[in-house]
Amino acid sequence: MDLTTRESAITAVPGHTGNARKLRLAVILGSNREGRFGPVVSDWFLSHAAEHQDFTTTFIDLADTDLSAPLSSRPGPAVRAELDKVTPALAAADAFVVLTPEYNHSFPAAIKALIDWHFVEWQAKPVGFVSYGGMSGGLRAVEQLRQIFAEMHAVTVRDTVSFHNAHAHFDAEGRHRDPAECDAAARTMLDRLAWWGLALREAKSARPYAG
Template sequence: MTAPLHLAVIQGSTRDGRLGPTVANWLLTHAAARPELTTDLVDLAETPLPTVFPQLGQAPERAEDRALLAAVSPRLAAADAFVVVTPEYNHSYPASLKNAIDWHHKEWHAKPVGFVAYGGFSAGLRAVEHLRGVFAELHTVTLRDAVGLQGVWGRFDEHGKAVDPSIDAAAKTMLDRLTWWGEALRAARAHKPYEA
């Protein structure tokens, strides 16, 4: 029996009145039903990161910046796989999410990334397409099977449950694929450390 995969769910929206927590908690409910997964919710509104970067290759000078990073970086490093929960803002993803991605490098290497995107007409999928290029640069494997929630405001009831069973089916497919890739890449990293 292998150890469960550790999944970090990154909730990317920091906007007041955001729907991100509802969407993230819905996904976490699906993940919690799978014994092959353990989860950690990294909510970027609750774990803000610095927005001023040090010189390339240098650690932050300010103790408060190091403390903010210490609340997030080890959690990303410990993950075997990621799901990014993101809204679409202006045909892309939030600045808070890009900031969190850019603060890290080796934490992402040789790990799979799934997406749950939401928005209006586009279902957040333009944000996902922008994220794919960013994560490719960070040596991840992004999943083809993303979850896109069109007209997200009507997709969940007052208890945070999906009102359309097809959304639950999409989450299952994405988590199935994520688990496959997570197990394969974890075994590969154990066999031979990944060098970028």
């Protein structure tokens, strides 16, 4: 598959738009490794998210950001410019999906940097996961991320999508060779996210969350 270069970290995904009632879903591609497989998986997932009636979707590609600078409460202009690529989309989102590979039994450093540079943006919002890797399918990375998002006052949904030995399951055009099971898993996870996203949005409207 041709991995096209995106001009910015945030891309509006065509699909269900223009309806204020819809939940705003931010899909985060966490790998910034050269030659990464992530865009194949993210393109597959984004096509499913675009079809879901409850969401309008924004795509955040961490390969287009550089948040590797030391954490600071007063970031300089260069870091602020990088944060400006992603922070508004995180703040506006009602729900998140983190798409992560597994590197050395964990998740990429780019995801941790994104999490650590933010706090209130994650609070009282649901997070789902799409993972890929070898035999584990990235599930060890997901379990570690659950602990971190709990510290951010976020709610992670139980249902995930994982691709074990991911390269073998997609053809040269990025199509899954046997999509029935993973398509069903994506629908279930999106349904769970929609339930939590709506419930938490309504709860915060009635009573602001004091994190």
